[in-house]
Amino acid sequence: YYTDNLTTVDTTKWTVNGSVTATANGLTSSSSSSGNVISSVAAPDGNDYDVRMTVHLANPAQCLGQYTVYARAASNASTYYALTASSSSQGSQLLKKTGSGYTSLAWIPSSCTDGMVLRVLVKGNQITAWANSSAPFTTTDSDLPSGQPGVGIAYTSADTISNAMLGPIDHVAPPPINQTSISSVASYHRVDLQWPVGSDDANGIGLGGYS
Numbered sequence: 001y002y003t004d005n006l007t008t009v010d011t012t013k014w015t016v017n018g019s020v021t022a023t024a025n026g027l028t029s030s031s032s033s034s035g036n037v038i039s040s041v042a043a044p045d046g047n048d049y050d051v052r053m054t055v056h057l058a059n060p061a062q063c064l065g066q067y068t069v070y071a072r073a074a075s076n077a078s079t080y081y082a083l084t085a086s087s088s089s090q091g092s093q094l095l096k097k098t099g100s101g102y103t104s105l106a107w108i109p110s111s112c113t114d115g116m117v118l119r120v121l122v123k124g125n126q127i128t129a130w131a132n133s134s135a136p137f138t139t140t141d142s143d144l145p146s147g148q149p150g151v152g153i154a155y156t157s158a159d160t161i162s163n164a165m166l167g168p169i170d171h172v173a174p175p176p177i178n179q180t181s182i183s184s185v186a187s188y189h190r191v192d193l194q195w196p197v198g199s200d201d202a203n204g205i206g207l208g209g210y211s
Contacts, residue, residue: 001049002041002166006151013041015075020153025056026160029153036152038073039166043149047072050167051149052119052130055085058158063087063112065156071120071127072147079144081105083120083129085112086155092118092131098143108137120149123169174200 002013006027009016020035021028029035043049055067066086073080079099085092094106110131119130125142151164175198182195 001044001168002039004164006037006161006164009037013039014150015040017077018152018154021157023160026162027151027153027164028157028160030155030157035154036068036070036077036150037164038070038075038077038150039148040075041166043166044168047146048123048169049149050119050121050165050169051151052117052165052167053151053161054163055114055116055118055153056160056162057112057114057116058156058160060114063159065159066154067112067116067118067159067161068152068154069118069120070148070150070152071122072144073150074147077150077152080147080150081120081122081127081141081144082152083108083118083131085110085116085118085131087112092129094127094129094137094139096141096143105139105141106137121169174198 006022007024008022014037016037018035019029051069051071053069057063064087068082068084071081080097082095083092092108092110093104096103096105108131116132121128125140127141128136128138130136149166151161153161177195177198185192
């Protein structure tokens with residue numbers, strides 16, 4: 001429902017916390033306390049949504065900063081769920097911040113690379129995170145039932161958040177594929193399957209994966 005390359009910060013769409021700078025390559029910050037922007041755009045499903053960001057590394061061989069995607073965040077980022085990646089952690093942390101302090105919900109193995117995508121989906125008490133991977137991690141927590149999505153970056157003046165995407169929850173399942181249209185060919189070492197391309201409704205988010 002909203003996409004931004006963050007080459008400028010539209011303060012009618014984002015609340016700015018800390019120190020961030022919009023550049024031609026996206027949002028950056030050299031502040032040691034994470035600069036972030038929290039969305040003020042209303043999500044179609046209220047407090048349920050999908051937020052993802054793409055990170056651009058100035059030096060693809062070196063990951064220097066800390067990169068965070070937020071969900072259910074207060075406008076001043078005093079409370080939130082967050083998925084954070086950095087060079088020092090050798091992975092990503094799924095965190096919760098409340099008035100009582102920080103709680104680690106999970107540590108997710110991940111790599112820090114140019115084009116890295118961090119993504120969090122919140123629906124009810126379910127939190128699903130993707131840390132630069134197509135494999136999701138899901139947990140549940142009920143402490144933060146409301147709040148907005150956001151993105152943040154720290155400890156680097158060169159790396160940037162080159163894209164932020166806020167998406168609705170997809171409530172409509174795509175139509176099933178006709179079973180008679182699926183064909184298979186079996187050989188000694190493999191099985192090949194083929195079926196028509198599936199379709200999705202106009203508000204769908206596309207294929208999540210096969211299992």
